[in-house]
Amino acid sequence: DTGVSQNPRHKITKRGQNVTFRCDPISEHNRLYWYRQTLGQGPEFLTYFQNEAQLEKSRLLSDRFSAERPKGSFSTLEIQRTEQGDSAMYLCASSLPSFLAGSTDTQYFGPGTRLTVL
Amino acid sequence: SQQGEEDPQALSIQEGENATMNCSYKTSINNLQWYRQNSGRGLVHLILIRSNEREKHSGRLRVTLDTSKKSSSLLITASRAADTASYFCATDVTGNQFYFGTGTSLTVIP
Secondary structure: OOOOEEEOOEEEEOOOOOEEEEEEOOOOOOEEEEEEEOOOOOOEEEEEEEOOEEEEEOOOOOOOEEEEOOOOOOEEEEEOOOOHHHOEEEEEEEEOOOOOOOOOOOOEEOOOEEEEEO | OOOOEEEOOEEEEEOOOOEEEEEEOOOOOOEEEEEEEOOOOOEEEEEEEEOOOOEEEEOOEEEEEEOOOOEEEEEEOOOOHHHOEEEEEEEEOOOOOEEEOOOEEEEEEO
């Protein structure tokens, strides 16, 4: 399977614990995005990487959230001191840059990691 | 806050009927994309329409874009039970950030 993969698929944690999620994008994609989706809502943009550089961050990404993409391949999203409001589906997507993809910027999504904070 | 709003929030139709859902957005865009999400799963890209395009087709899908009204519509013809899913529009404003709407939940009754 050469699609975007995310691990773990489900995570249950207690409030105050730290959690880390991993995303493996499609291998030739140099753009990587993190989104958060709560029940009944559309995905909300969190952050975006081009290669290893984190180029944009949403105001939704509080200082308890940190994302890395150290070698421009896989990415991790860490949430420190989790709160019940962090319970959501965390989605990762990857894409080719427009000039390589023939002026398209289709994002390919992974299956998501569902976080439940008790 | 999210850029797009889909309408209706929920839609239930009989198999074989057409389904139309609408998306309105607030600011100028580079392109608009439609995605499908089956329950508890990731999103699947359906179709992209650029700001200088007015209509695009892909199989049973037809998308229109009216930039003067800041709105788009997605038409699914001859619906099937397998089309049951949530449908989201996503607007590309900056080239790096995509803003998703709240989604339309479509149920196709066999």
